[in-house]
Amino acid sequence: MPQANSQTRRERLEEREEAILSAARQAFVEHGFDGATMASIAQAAEVAEGTVYLYFKNKNALLDAVIDRFYQRLTEDAREGVQGIHGTFERLEFLARHHLERCLEELPILHLMISRHRWKPDYRSSHGYELNKTYVAIFDGVCRDGMAAGQLRDDVPLWVIRDQFYGTLDYATRTLVLRGRPGKELDLAAEGVVDILRRGLDPGQSERTEAETSKLENITRRLEKVAAKLQA
Amino acid sequence: MPQANSQTRRERLEEREEAILSAARQAFVEHGFDGATMASIAQAAEVAEGTVYLYFKNKNALLDAVIDRFYQRLTEDAREGVQGIHGTFERLEFLARHHLERCLEELPILHLMISRHRWKPDYRSSHGYELNKTYVAIFDGVCRDGMAAGQLRDDVPLWVIRDQFYGTLDYATRTLVLRGRPGKELDLAAEGVVDILRRGLDPGQSERTEAETSKLENITRRLEKVAAKLQA
DNA sequence: TGACTAGGTGAGGGCTAATCATTATAACTG
């Protein structure tokens, strides 16, 4: 049974890789990149120190892999969520809330990403850049649809809007943590971001109905969450 | 002549400190924090390695000192510039342009600041936090004046606006560099930021929807309480 | 002059990431 054997063999390797990756993630989250040692990661993964280097080229590659995971889930969930929502600003508000929630949840990972990943001189040719590109492509798509539908000014470059959106959100994440009550003010932050965008990118005559239904739908979504809780 | 002697003595010390600080700045800018070695910094400053530690507690203290300088100049110039300008949005546009220009000029310092400084867990009790606070106080002042004069909505928390402003600018800085022509698009970015703010914070629009959503949110909150009770 | 002291030195300690010669294990073959 060579098939079965090679299967288990492959599985063993994947399990090991998983163990190392998970140990690394844990170590990075707990002690930061510099604070985490390869020795402790190897020990937590129950392998020898040298073994880690069979699976990952070096410490940085470990970090890359951890961040890769973060982005994969972030992107997937964003894409999924957007699909189930109609209306430009409803989608934007979902994206804002989703980004804030996820970044707050995984704050240490966000720190690692920003501090070690995003400011490298060769960022643009890095894998991380591609990951980010894929992620923000969802936002870009929503905006382009909005522009095509006339709900969004199309005389502002998309990259300006994008920086406005994610720049604000990342700063807001930090502020929410610094202020010590991230949960309570999350809604305020997400709504604030989209609200300013809504007014700032209004293509002309204000469409009050649009704005109102948006907020109503927002509340509906929250009520649906409550309903889901009740079911569980 | 004890006066003259102690003077020259003091001057010697200050010169040395200056030499070390300047060498450190150079090294950090050229090779990054990890890439710069204390040995090379000491050599560039023409002192022994141990001497550096007579002037700065450790490598991190060196970085702090470098960043301190950056903030001092940034803040001073911002304050000066704002004083010579009247009108809320004119001032904001100056601040945006000033921030962008300075950050682009000193990009490596900005990287150091963001990656090593701002995301420390104890950031809020650090000197860097105070520096940042002093800097953004200028922006806050401009906004508060604008609100008092009725040129700015006062129903959006100041911290949301601040995050919007500086978050966007920092992201824009990165984008401008990535796009490779920071000079040409700097105006576009600065104007874009302020333009969206201008429209987004225009106090002219109605606030009736605001009151209505507030009521609805009240109801939502009550329903969530009910849900919590039911869960228990 | 001789003791005192602030300031300066650089070899060495302790810790780290990463390597590589060696060993162990699995897979294949006749």
Place this chain on the structure above:
DNA sequence: CAGTTATAATGATTAGCCCTCACCTAGTCA
């Protein structure tokens, strides 16, 4: 099943870093 090869795993070792500390030097003062 035994022998051979290929793959996987090991951990002592290496090179390089930050920082300390025992020692040194040169001014200052009694």
